[in-house]
Amino acid sequence: MSKLPLRSRSKESLRSRIKESKGFHLSRREAIEAGIATAAVTYARSAGAAALAGGRSELEDRPVAVDVELQVNGKTHRLSLDSRTTLLDALREHLALTGTKKGCDHGQCGACTVLLGGRRINSCLALAVMHDGQSIETIEGLADGEALHPLQAAFIEHDGFQCGYCTSGQICSALGMLRESRIGMPSYVTDDLMQARPDLTDAEIRERMSGNICRCAGYPNIVAAIRQAADQQP
Structure with a gap:
């Protein structure tokens, strides 16, 4: 008579005990054994699937x-x-x-x-x-050798910064904004949309620079610096 492997004998023993039980009720020990066996099979299958998926993702995530x-x-x-x-x-x-x-x-502060x-x-x-x-x-x-750009000089003169982390983004944004103004691009607060070159009021400057956040709240000084640079441009 051939001997069954230990795992097979355990399964056969469990099945026979289940059948012999009145009304097929499981004892606590039998329920625990059945639960452990089910969990082991489920884990093995999920681990295999994860390994296959992981292999695919490594190929997909390889940098180009x-x-x-x-x-x-x-x-x-x-x-x-x-x-x-x-x-x-x-x-x-x-x-x-x-x-x-x-x-x-995330494109929300303007520092970049x-x-x-x-x-x-x-x-x-x-x-x-x-x-x-x-x-x-x-x-x-922006600077020409040792000579600062007018916007850089204006920010220094008006103390348009405190910690300075946002300043490079503020200056680059202000330079782009002044160019937009020169070609007649209106903003949300522009009164006359037919005006060839909108007047750069403080309200215009604040609106056009609203995408650049200063966590130190140096906005009045920033507006003053941009106002000076705007007045100096042709």
Whole structure:
């Protein structure tokens, strides 16, 4: 007579005891044994499925390197980047241009503002590969040697900062905003939409700069600095 393996004998014994029990009632011991056996089978199956899924996800998540040419502050930089790299991370982590700050990383605070073809954008929301060959201007590119840009000088003169973390984004955003004003782009508070060049009142400046947050609440000084720079521009 062939002997059954221990596991098979245990299962057969459990089945026979169940059948012999009156009304097929399980004892506490038998219920525990059945529960453990069921849990073991379920775990083995789920672990196998997870292993298969994990194998697929590793292939899917493997980074793809893309060659990118970034024109930053008049200089050409050739990089090989993960296709998921944001423009902000490319500037900070790969080009060491750390003047552009990472604040919220959700496009809500404006600390990462740079100029793309003269227009302000949130670099934390832009992929670097999307701007291959395009002209990018950061806070490091505004000064002319030792001579500060008029906006930079105005921020210093009017104390338009406290901790300074948001300042680079504020200045880049203000520069883009002044360019928008010069070409006649209206804002939500512009009174005369037919006016060729809207008057940059304090209300206009506050509205146009509303995407840049200063957690130190230096807004009056920031508006004063931008007002001075606006009055100096032709």
